[in-house]
Amino acid sequence: ESRREPSLELQRQIDESIAARNSNNRCGTPTLHGDSTLESSCRNANNATVAGSDNWADPGMPPAGSRFEYLNHPADIILHAWGDDLPQSLTNLAVCMFGYMTSLDSIAINKTQSLDHGSNVTAQGHDLHSFLYSFLDEWLFNFHDSGFVPKELEVSEFRKDVWRMVSSGKGEIMDIKRHPQGTEVKAITYSGMRVEDREGRCDVYVVVDI
Numbered sequence: 001e002s003r004r005e006p007s008l009e010l011q012r013q014i015d016e017s018i019a020a021r022n023s024n025n026r027c028g029t030p031t032l033h034g035d036s037t038l039e040s041s042c043r044n045a046n047n048a049t050v051a052g053s054d055n056w057a058d059p060g061m062p063p064a065g066s067r068f069e070y071l072n073h074p075a076d077i078i079l080h081a082w083g084d085d086l087p088q089s090l091t092n093l094a095v096c097m098f099g100y101m102t103s104l105d106s107i108a109i110n111k112t113q114s115l116d117h118g119s120n121v122t123a124q125g126h127d128l129h130s131f132l133y134s135f136l137d138e139w140l141f142n143f144h145d146s147g148f149v150p151k152e153l154e155v156s157e158f159r160k161d162v163w164r165m166v167s168s169g170k171g172e173i174m175d176i177k178r179h180p181q182g183t184e185v186k187a188i189t190y191s192g193m194r195v196e197d198r199e200g201r202c203d204v205y206v207v208v209d210i
Helices: 008-023 037-046 086-101 111-117 128-146
Strands: 068-072 077-083 121-124 148-159 164-173 194-198 201-209
Touching (some): 068 086, 086 128, 086 148, 086 201, 111 148, 111 164, 121 128, 128 194, 128 201
Antiparallel strands (some): 068 077, 077 201, 121 164, 194 201
8 A cells, every 4th residue: 555655755755864974973783783883882972861770772862782772754754773693683672762762871771671562563554555554553552551661672573574562672661760751653554664684684674653
């Protein structure tokens, strides 16, 4: 369906954001492994801090070594994540989404809360884009329902033949007294959704409504 295909205008905006970042040598430029010396030192130098810790990155600032970044968009924000394959890229993308809402550095791993609220989140679609949408939407719904923020995700099942994936997260329930508040992600969109899958590297781009 046409609504699942990124418009030429949104494709142009994504391409321009990437080109502008690269030409300006901006922090967060993705490398194959997302942990180059330049990338890490640039992020460490520019990470703002929040009250209570000199080591926390602000919401919307990827922690050093992350395999995701945030690209400019006229009204919303473009999430860009990468990994060795599609499942890994998607888990990085979900963490990227939560990193825009709070500081991931402030999130601890609570085993009980992770089991109770972050286990076996199931996504399923009828094609690649509906599957990607379902994956992020299920995790966003889980957050709205429980307040649970994962800082790590693991995939226990992935079936490309039926576009189904089961994942679990490790993290804790967000507490505004302890966790910095970033920008709320209201909804996932099909606009500008793009997957670049090649041998050894998969990049995923999604525009979210903020």
